[in-house]
Amino acid sequence: MAERLAAPAPAKVNLALDVLGRRTDGYHELDTLFLELELADRLELVPADAPGLEVSGPHATDVPAGPGNLAWRALELAAAAAGVVPRYTLRIDKQIPAAGGLAGGSSDAAAVLRLAARLWPESAPKLPALALELGSDVPFFLLGGFARGRGRGELLEPLPPLCAHDVVLFLPPAGTEAVERKTAAVFAKLAELDPRPPAVSSVLERVRGGSLSTEDLLGANALERAALAVFPWLEEHRARIEAAIGSPVVLTGAGPTWFWIGPAGSGRAVAQRARQAGLEVIETRTAAR
Numbered sequence: 001m002a003e004r005l006a007a008p009a010p011a012k013v014n015l016a017l018d019v020l021g022r023r024t025d026g027y028h029e030l031d032t033l034f035l036e037l038e039l040a041d042r043l044e045l046v047p048a049d050a051p052g053l054e055v056s057g058p059h060a061t062d063v064p065a066g067p068g069n070l071a072w073r074a075l076e077l078a079a080a081a082a083g084v085v086p087r088y089t090l091r092i093d094k095q096i097p098a099a100g101g102l103a104g105g106s107s108d109a110a111a112v113l114r115l116a117a118r119l120w121p122e123s124a125p126k127l128p129a130l131a132l133e134l135g136s137d138v139p140f141f142l143l144g145g146f147a148r149g150r151g152r153g154e155l156l157e158p159l160p161p162l163c164a165h166d167v168v169l170f171l172p173p174a175g176t177e178a179v180e181r182k183t184a185a186v187f188a189k190l191a192e193l194d195p196r197p198p199a200v201s202s203v204l205e206r207v208r209g210g211s212l213s214t215e216d217l218l219g220a221n222a223l224e225r226a227a228l229a230v231f232p233w234l235e236e237h238r239a240r241i242e243a244a245i246g247s248p249v250v251l252t253g254a255g256p257t258w259f260w261i262g263p264a265g266s267g268r269a270v271a272q273r274a275r276q277a278g279l280e281v282i283e284t285r286t287a288a289r
Helices: 070-082 102-119 121-136 138-143 182-190 200-208 223-228 234-245 265-275
Strands: 006-022 026-046 053-058 088-093 146-151 157-158 165-172 260-263 281-287
Touching: 006 102, 006 138, 006 157, 006 200, 006 260, 026 102, 026 200, 026 281, 070 088, 070 102, 070 121, 102 121, 102 138, 121 138, 138 146, 138 157, 165 234, 165 265, 182 223, 223 234, 234 260, 234 265, 265 281
Parallel strands: 053 088
Antiparallel strands: 006 026, 026 088, 026 146, 146 157, 165 260, 165 281
């Protein structure tokens, strides 16, 4: 009888992100610090007579429920690599907001690849190549934890685990319009801006000092200035957040999710102040490893 499998698919934030230039293959050369969070989608592969995809959960809206879903594509690629037909229903419980810079879709795809390797061990050696084919963030989620990513993000260096920190995520206000091909638009805008000094190495030095705060990350995301130009409401949203919590916030990836990070046990009060101001937040923490 076919096996039923389940796995979490965690979110990430970028503690720092340097864009070092455009490559001849059209991608950008990156240097970034990935940090896995406890916030996670939940995926299941359920035996079925015919392949299928079901998406549910509080952030299922606007998540593709067909061939455009990255996790579904991961299942098809892994099955093809193993030479089998994927007779499974893929169920995704979306706890991670889509298109927010938290890489939920990439993490879902990586979770499917990990499950596929359990189902079809012959596909396991091909997972790194399949992950990169699916997207630049996907390889990180095969590793997880805390890591430095170079190249497109796939050249990964595991780093010593960060001590426990609380993280508060600030979701876009209701009614804000999505930007078509958001990441491409943010990178295009970045090309129009003056470069800023690299920040990854300096953030790493602060991380080695122990406790990390949002103040340590200010200016460390090269895409933040570009995202502010692409999303017309983003500057006002940041100002509203910072007025409510009395602390700065920073952008993860190409946005538009702002986040705060601080010592374990301190996030609850930050989230409560934000909610009292009518802001939508998700409380989480760094993933335990």
